Amino acid sequence: MAERMVVVGGDAAGMAAASQxxxxxxxxxxxxxxxxxGHFTSYSACGIPYWVSGDVAERDALIARTPQEHRERAIDLRMRTEVVELDVPGRRVRSRDLSDGSESWTGYDKLVLATGARPVRPALPGIDAPGVHGVQTLxxxxxxxxxxxxxxGGRAVVVGAGYIGVEMAEALLKRxxxxxxxxxxEQPMSTLDPDMGRLVHEAMDGMGITTVGGAAVTGIRTGADGRAxxxxxxxxEYPADVVVLGIGVEPETTLAAAAGLPLGAHGGLLTxxxxxxxxxxxxxxxxxxVEVLDLxxxxxxxxxxxxHANKHGQIIGANAGGGYATFPGVVGTAVSKVCELEIARTGLRERDARRAGLRYVTATIESTNSAGYYPGAAPMTVKMLAEHRTGRLLGVQIVGREGAAKRVDIAAVALTAGMTVERMTTLDLGYAPPFSPVWDPVLVAARKAVTAVRAAGV
Amino acid sequence: MAERMVVVGGDAAGMAAASQxxxxxxxxxxxxxxxxxGHFTSYSACGIPYWVSGDVAERDALIARTPQEHRERAIDLRMRTEVVELDVPGRRVRSRDLSDGSESWTGYDKLVLATGARPVRPALPGIDAPGVHGVQTLxxxxxxxxxxxxxxGGRAVVVGAGYIGVEMAEALLKRxxxxxxxxxxEQPMSTLDPDMGRLVHEAMDGMGITTVGGAAVTGIRTGADGRAxxxxxxxxEYPADVVVLGIGVEPETTLAAAAGLPLGAHGGLLTxxxxxxxxxxxxxxxxxxVEVLDLxxxxxxxxxxxxHANKHGQIIGANAGGGYATFPGVVGTAVSKVCELEIARTGLRERDARRAGLRYVTATIESTNSAGYYPGAAPMTVKMLAEHRTGRLLGVQIVGREGAAKRVDIAAVALTAGMTVERMTTLDLGYAPPFSPVWDPVLVAARKAVTAVRAAGV
Structure with missing residues (x-):
């Protein structure tokens, strides 16, 4: 008789696990x-800002695979059906059909939890008023x-200046x-150090986006019609015809917690x-x-x-299906853009390094995305952190124009390999005038970081 | 009394060494x-195609540092002065002032050879005729x-379809x-495997550039005026109003050879x-x-x-100046473009792997440079070579549109670190819809390469 695998959650991780x-x-x-x-499977929540901006014409373009397509792959997919209890000792889950409220138990041999995250939504007056929007789901x-x-053509206020916040600012500006x-x-993009966030701030000013830092939202004022x-x-008070919340998310582990499964300090499942x-x-x-290991x-x-969710799903599916794969961890790479400004980071910020007990040096350089003489060459700022004494790369942040964001991948691989900044100075990176100065900006930063490591002594 | 360092050759390597x-x-x-x-120092020969195309307006934009700027840094720079003999036992060089033919000996404590490369120029009838041009120097x-x-508006024939050849084809098309x-x-860009070169061929066809493969040039026909x-x-016979030679270069080591310095199989100095x-x-x-070690x-x-020349110069200058630096070697990264088509490679092609005695598998995938739903998403083909059994990454070739070329840097760093394709599948690369599908094309290729390694068995 066949074993049964039950998957809780039909988005990236869950359906990638099922497919694999x-x-x-x-x-x-x-x-x-x-x-x-919910109503959808396997969609790109990251694409929502581009749908809102009009760059992506249709909602369905964000759906990688529909329920029907999953079913054609012999996956028994139950939409609009919420799992409300995990019975771990009994190896079964209780689910509720949201259309009629009926409930039933389903036994499992293998269970996959892919319950995702929920938006942080502080209990502030007016936060649930019409005109106040999250952007987590389709x-x-x-x-x-x-x-x-x-x-x-009205006024929009975005609360939060992380990835979602700045991407939504671009989308609303375009509208x-x-x-x-x-x-x-202190600055937008707190996933960067403040000195790099300042560059984002200045660029947003230049685009006509007003940023207000150091401001704690105390509530939403509503009109006579109840609308924000x-x-x-x-x-x-910031007048708004529409309010978008981009304050971040937290792991949705209510079910797992109730079942006594192990959670970490951030509230995510531990694996x-x-x-x-x-x-x-x-x-x-x-x-x-889930929580992940920062390498x-x-x-x-x-x-x-x-x-990460897609990789996790693929690895879980391989293992649950009897194969073998592992997820070693992350280095914390993230890229984004606001209009023409590209923003990237990987590894540790200064505060992360301090928290980890690491002593470090920093090096910040300005260069260009292509040879300086090539038409359209645009500035790029690279900040690099290296460990004191050993010179091991700890992190990179980049703010610039075209070609800035994905350059962070160089550092992501170097971090994964535990490379020193000295070794990085001789990396054989692609060079041609349309793509890079003869010293790639990442190499220039590495050279300066080597000098900083030496200057700090032993 | 001060030591004296003599530098032979005033371009990238030599002047970077002097400066460092x-x-x-x-x-x-x-x-x-x-x-x-020559007449110039420290210029970007790689930029010449963009000067010819008109993208770069002026010759001087390609000059990173003029003779005068070097002299201001207390470098005794002798322009239009050719070193014609190295006396290694006597620790001196004989130079000739090309303006008046006068010669003199200069002693050295430290000698830096940065004599560069000379274009391959086969002894064919008409090759020196007016209208036949190399593009190595300003x-x-x-x-x-x-x-x-x-x-x-006439007809141009480019001989050779390597980097210089295809870049000059673009330049002349623009003109x-x-x-x-x-x-x-068999295909243009023989630095790629033929299956990837074919993609370049097809794209060049689409741009209106005629490519003729498998053709050995036997000569240049000249007119009554002696012009090509x-x-x-x-x-x-391919009618031409102008002919550009892009057949490659070989190390200029005539002086070194005459002095008995050690040369390798490719004619370059060994260090x-x-x-x-x-x-x-x-x-x-x-x-x-020089010759370099392929890692x-x-x-x-x-x-x-x-x-490479700039890195070499910086390392030589550090060492000759009493500091310390090394050049570990290269992985063979190169990027280029023909109009909108981006071309990149790093590591070994199939023939390189065979020549090195390596058994390998290949994986070729098609993906896009950004999320498929993002406006302007364009195709990208990635070919990956991995070692049989161990799964170690051996090489990557990429042909695509915007964002294709510099993605090869991911592989360049992974090669440097000796990473396996399996480890690469979980690399934490930058993801956001404008910059990448949720699985970066390099990761998709790595996944397929893992499957190929497994399928090949042990």
């Missing part, structure tokens, strides 16, 4: 049942687009809004390298609901990112 | 004398531009010429890791006149590329 397990084992060997409480995106349809970004940090009219902080939930040989977890600091982190 | 040595030691400790037989570029001034590229190989009129092959000429503690060599195959190679 199906590749490993056919329907006669492995039955796969997947539960998804339904959120649809709601926001409907809200925009009535307020074109003709007067955009204000209200955020708590302004974002309130301790010091000021081993094969992505099995610690202490549970037949339960795997991946995607936005540079050695600490556990929570990073909600589609590229 | 000057940073290490002041004029009272180290006298630096540099000889350059003088060559100036001559070509003057030749073009009289033949705008309004009807361009034919005649080359010996056509390129002749065994089978055909140790500190770039000292083997067996000579006080002679360094770098740039286009993937373990073989010596000759690669004429400004980025």
């Amino acid at each position: 397990a199906r590749r490993e084992r056919g329907p006669r060997e492995l039955e796969i049942v997947a539960f998804e409480r 339904d959120d995106g649809q709601d926001l687009l409907e809200s925009l349809a009535g307020t074109e 003709g809004y007067e955009v204000t970004v209200v955020h708590r940090g 009219r302004a974002v309130l902080t301790e010091d000021a 081993d390298l094969a992505l099995r939930v610690r202490g549970h040989a037949d339960i795997w977890a991946g995607g936005d609901c 540079v600091s050695g600490a556990q982190r929570h990073i909600a990112l589609g590229t | 040595a000057r940073r290490e030691r002041g004029p009272r400790e180290l006298e630096i004398v540099a000889f350059e037989r 003088d060559d570029g100036q001559d070509l531009l003057e030749s073009l001034a009289g033949t705008e 309004g010429y009807e361009v034919t590229v005649v080359h010996r190989g 009129r056509a390129v002749l092959t065994e089978d055909a 140790d890791l500190a770039l000292r000429v083997r067996g000579h503690a006080d002679i360094w060599a770098g740039g286009d006149c 993937v195959s373990g073989a010596q190679r000759h690669i004429a590329l400004g980025t």
Whole structure:
């Protein structure tokens, strides 16, 4: 008789796990049942800002694989069905059909938890008013687009200046809004050090996006019709026809917590390298609901990112299907853009290095994305952190124009390999005038970091 | 009394060495004398195609540092002065002032050979006729531009389809010429495997550039005025108002050979890791006149590329100035473009792997440069070679549109680190819809290569 694999959550991690397990084992060997409480499967939440901006014309373009396509691969996919309880000793899950409220138990031999993340939504007055929008799900995106349809050319306030915040600022600017970004940090993009975030701030100013830093939102003022009219902080009021919340997410592990599964300091599930939930040989977890090992600091982190979720799913599917794969961890790479400005980071910021107990030096350089004489050569700033004494690369942050963001991949691989900045200075990187100065900006930063390591002595 | 360092050759490697040595030691400790037989120092030969195309308006934009700027850094630079003999036992060089033919001897404590490369120029009938142009030096570029001034909109034939050949094809196309590229190989860009070269061929067809492969040039037909009129092959004649030779270069080591310094199989000087000429503690060599270690195959190679020359110079200058630096070797990275088509390679091609005695598998995938739904997403083909059994990455070739070329840097770093393709599948590369699909094309290729390694068994 076939074993049964139950998947909780039908987005990137869950459906990638289901698909890969199906590749490993056919329907006669492995039955796969997947539960998804929403209306969609396998979609790109990262693409929502580009749908809102109009760059992507249709919602369905963001859907990588529909429920029907999954079913054609012999996956028993139950849409609009929420798993409400895990019975770990009994090896079964209780699910509720959201259309009629009916409930039932489904037994499993193998369980995959891919419950994702939920947006942080502080309990502030007015936060649930019409006109206040999250952008985590396709339904959120649809709601926001409907809200925009009535307020074109008005004022938009984005709360939060992380990836989602700045991408939504771009989207709303493109839609003709007067955009204000209200955020708590010293500078936008707190995933960068403040000196690099300042460059983002200045560029956003240049684009006509107002950023207000150091501002804690205290509530949303609503009008007589109950609709959001302004974002309130301790010091000021920012009029808004539409409000977008981009304050980040936290692991959705309510079910796992109730079942007594192990959670980390960030609230995410803890797994081993094969992505099995610690202490549970037949339960795997991946995607936005788990914590991952940061290979540079050695600490556990929570990073909600589609590229990790897809890798996790593929690895879980291989293992649950009887194959073998592991997820060694992350180095913390992230790229983004606001209009023409590209933003990238990998490894540790200064505060991360300090928290990890590392002593470090920094080097910041300015260069260009192509040979200086090549038409359209544009400035690029690279900041590099290296460990004191050993010179081991610890992190890189890049802010610039075309070609800036993906250059961070050079550092991501070097971090993975534990390379020193001295070794990096002789890396054989691609050079031709349209693509790089004769010393790639990353190499220039590495040279300066070598000097900084030496200057710091032993 | 100050030591004296003599530098032979005033381009990238030589002047980078002089500049770095000057940073290490002041004029009272180290006298630096540099000889350059040409009119220019420290220029970007790689930029010549973009000057010819008109993308770069002026010759001087390609000059990184003028003779005067070097002299201001206390470098005794002797322009238009050719070193014609090395007296190694006597520790001196004989130079000739090309303006008046006068000669003199200059003693050295430390010698830097940076004599560069010379274009391959087969002894064919008509090869020296007016209208036949190399593109190695700024003088060559100036001559070509003057030749073009009289033949705008005519027919251009480029001999050779390597980097210089395809870049010159683009330049001449932009200048309004009807361009034919005649080359010996099966496909253009023989630095790629033929299956990837075919993609370049097809793209060039689409741009209106005619490529003629498998064609050995037998001569240049000249008109009554002695000017080139056509390129002749065994089978055909290709009418030409202008002919550009892009057949490659070989190390210029005539002086070194006459002095009995050690040369490798490719005719380049052989050095140790500190770039000292083997067996000579006080002679360094770098740039286009040396052979370099290929870290993937373990073989010596000759690669004429400004980025290596600059690194060599910096390392030589550090060592000759009393500091310490080494050049570990190359992995063979090169990037280029023809109009919108980007071309990149690193590591070994199939024939290189065979020659190195390696058994390998290949994986070729098609993906896109950004998320498939993102506007302007364009195709990208990635070919990956991995070692049989171990799965160690051996090489990557990429042909695509914007964002294709510099992705090869991911593989360049992975090669340097000796990474396996399996480890590469979980690399934490930058992901956001404008920059990459959720699985970066390099990761997709790595996944397919893992499957190929497994399928090949043990």
